[in-house]
Amino acid sequence: MKLPMKPAWKPASKSATVRPYLTALATAAALAVVPAGNAAASSPPVRDVCGTPKPGFARCLAQVRTDLHAGEGVRGPHAATASRAALPPGYGPAELRAAYGLPATGGSGQTVAVVEAGDAARAEADLAVYRTTFGLSACTTANGCFRKVNQRGDSAPLPPDQGWATETALDLDAVSALCPSCHLLLVEADQAAGDTLAASVDTAAAFGATEISNSYTAAESGPNASYADHYTHPGVAVVASSGDAGYGIPGVPAAYSSVIAVGGTTLARDPGTARGWSESAWQGAGSGCSAWVGKPAWQHDPNCPGRTVADVSMVADPDTGLAVYTTDGTGGTDAGWAVVGGTSASAPLVAAVVALAGHPARFPDASALYAAASGLTDVTTGSNVQGMDCGGDYQCTAGPGYDSPTGNGTPDGLGAF
Numbered sequence: 260m261k262l263p264m265k266p267a268w269k270p271a272s273k274s275a276t277v278r279p280y281l282t283a284l285a286t287a288a289a290l291a292v293v294p295a296g297n298a299a300a301s302s303p304p305v306r307d308v309c310g311t312p313k314p315g316f317a318r319c320l321a322q323v324r325t326d327l328h329a330g331e332g333v334r335g336p337h338a339a340t341a342s343r344a345a346l347p348p349g350y351g352p353a354e355l356r357a358a359y360g361l362p363a364t365g366g367s368g369q370t371v372a373v374v375e376a377g378d379a380a381r382a383e384a385d386l387a388v389y390r391t392t393f394g395l396s397a398c399t400t401a402n403g404c405f406r407k408v409n410q411r412g413d414s415a416p417l418p419p420d421q422g423w424a425t426e427t428a429l430d431l432d433a434v435s436a437l438c439p440s441c442h443l444l445l446v447e448a449d450q451a452a453g454d455t456l457a458a459s460v461d462t463a464a465a466f467g468a469t470e471i472s473n474s475y476t477a478a479e480s481g482p483n484a485s486y487a488d489h490y491t492h493p494g495v496a497v498v499a500s501s502g503d504a505g506y507g508i509p510g511v512p513a514a515y516s517s518v519i520a521v522g523g524t525t526l527a528r529d530p531g532t533a534r535g536w537s538e539s540a541w542q543g544a545g546s547g548c549s550a551w552v553g554k555p556a557w558q559h560d561p562n563c564p565g566r567t568v569a570d571v572s573m574v575a576d577p578d579t580g581l582a583v584y585t586t587d588g589t590g591g592t593d594a595g596w597a598v599v600g601g602t603s604a605s606a607p608l609v610a611a612v613v614a615l616a617g618h619p620a621r622f623p624d625a626s627a628l629y630a631a632a633s634g635l636t637d638v639t640t641g642s643n644v645q646g647m648d649c650g651g652d653y654q655c656t657a658g659p660g661y662d663s664p665t666g667n668g669t670p671d672g673l674g675a676f
Contacts, residue, residue: 302542303327305577305600307503308425309451309475317451317477319376319426320500320603322543322577327598349582349598350526350574351393352436355608358526358536359573360672361615366438369614371470372463373430373443373607376451377421381586382407382431386443389432389584395439407445410459412466418449424587429599430474430607432583437611444468453477457489464492469619472610473499473518474603476510476545483511484551491517496622498610500602501569502545505645506655506663509547509568516555519613519625520568521606522546522665523575524638538669539657540641541576545569545602546654546663557626560661562652570625572638572665573605573612580604609670616676627675628667632660634675635668 308321327348356363379385383405390398398404409417431443446463448455456475463471471492476499477483490497490512499513501522513520523544529537548563560567574581577600586594613619621627628635642656643664649655653662661667670676 303578309422312451315452317376317453317456317475319423319451319475320503320601321426321429321474321599322503322601322603323425324577324580324598324600347392347582347584347596349580351582352395352439355436355574359612359670361437361612361670362673364440365615365617366441366611369438369469369617369619370442370444370467371434371438371472371607371610371614372446372466372468373427373434373472373474374446374448374456374459374463375427375430376423376448376456376475377419378417378447379424379427379445379587380420382424382427382445385428385584385586386431386435390435390439392584393436395435398435398439398443403442405443405445406466407447408462408466410446410448410455410462412462418447421451423451425583425585425597425599426474426603428585428587429581429583429603430472433581433604433607434472434611434614436581437608438614441611441614451475453483453486457486460489460497464495468495470496470498470610470614472607473497473512474606476500476502476513479508479511479514479549479551481551486511487515487517487552490515491623493623494620496610496613496619498606498613500545500606503543503601504545505543505643505647506546506649507647509545509549509566513545513568514549514552514566516552516566517624519609519622519628520570520666521602521609522569522572522663523602523605524572524665524669525576525641526574526579534636538574538636538638540638540643540662540664542641542643542645543601544572544575544643544664546643548654555624555626557624557629560653562654567654567663569663570666571609571628571635572669573608575600575602575605577601612670612673613676616673618676621676631675632667634671636671637668638662638665
C-alpha cells in the first residue's frame, strides 16, 4: 500500500495540516504493518521483551535474540574476533567505541537517568557483572555512582515488577558501555502508563539527571500529547526511542518536539573501509510523520507537515545487538548473557554520547543535531518498510542527507554533540 508523500490539500491550521494525515496513515497501518523481526526470513529469531501492552499503556522496545547463549558468538559479518572469544556474544564497549569513534573517557559530572516501568530487583547486581566482565569501574549505591528510586523519588517502596527488567538491564549496560564515568539513576514508574512515566521523567530531572533516556513508546493520541511538557527540562537532554515497527505512525515520547528521537541501524564490521564498520537503516527502526505535534522550526524535510521522527540513530538491529547481562529471565531471555537490540538500545547509547560530550544544555530539543549534521556519519542505505510503503520516499528509505529511519546519521566522534 502506497501513501501520498504530500498532502493534496491546503489546510487552514497546523492541526488541520497534520490530523487528516493521521487518518490515512492509521488506515494503512491497520492493514499493513507487521511486527519487527518477522519480515526477513534470514534474520535471527527475536522476542519482544515487553510484548503487547494494555490499551493506553506504553511498551518497552527491547528485542532479545533467542538463537544465542553465553559462550556463542554473533554470526556473520559482525562475528567476534578470536581475541574476543572469551567475552559474551554481542557488541561490548570496545566495539561500540571503535564503530563510532568515541573516547574511552569522559562524562565526569554527568548523570544519565533511565526511566522504566516496575522494579528490576537485581538491576544493581546485574550491572556489576556487566561492568566487571568488560573491565569497567564499579558503579554502585555504596560508591555513589548508582541510585534507584520510584517515580516519587523515594528508595522505598519500589513498584511491583512489570516485566521490564531485561529492558532495564539493556539501558544500564548500554550507558555503561559508552560512558563508564557517568553516574546512573534508575527511576521506576509504578506502571507503564503515560502519567506514571511522565512523572518519572520529572523525578529524574529533579534528582539531577543531565540526560534522560526513555526506551518505550505509546501511540499518539490526545491524552498522550498532553504529557509533552513533562519531557521538557532546561539543561537536560531528553532522549527517546523511535520504535521498532518500521515506517508508520510515530509514537510518543519520540514525537515530542523537545525530545531527541533516536532511530536505529544495522552495524556490521567492514574491514575493507577506512572506518572498519558499515551501517544501514534497520528494518525495524521507527519513523513517521506526527499528526499531533507541529513542525519544529529547525526541521525542514519537505513531505511531512508535522514533526518527523527520527533525528539521529545508532545500532538497534538485534542481529547486531549489544551484550547484556540479566538474571531476570523475563521477556524470553535465559538468565545470564543475552544479545539485545531494538531502538531500546540506540536511545541510551545516544544519551551516553551526549553525556560523554558534556553539553546537555545544547539539547533543549534536537535542533543542534540538524545544525551539526556534517559531524555525523550519514547512513545512505536500507529501508524500514514492513508492509507500509512510502514509495521510496525519505520517510522510509535511507539516502544521502536526512531520512526518517536514521535521521541525520550516527555519531562520528563527539563533534556533533
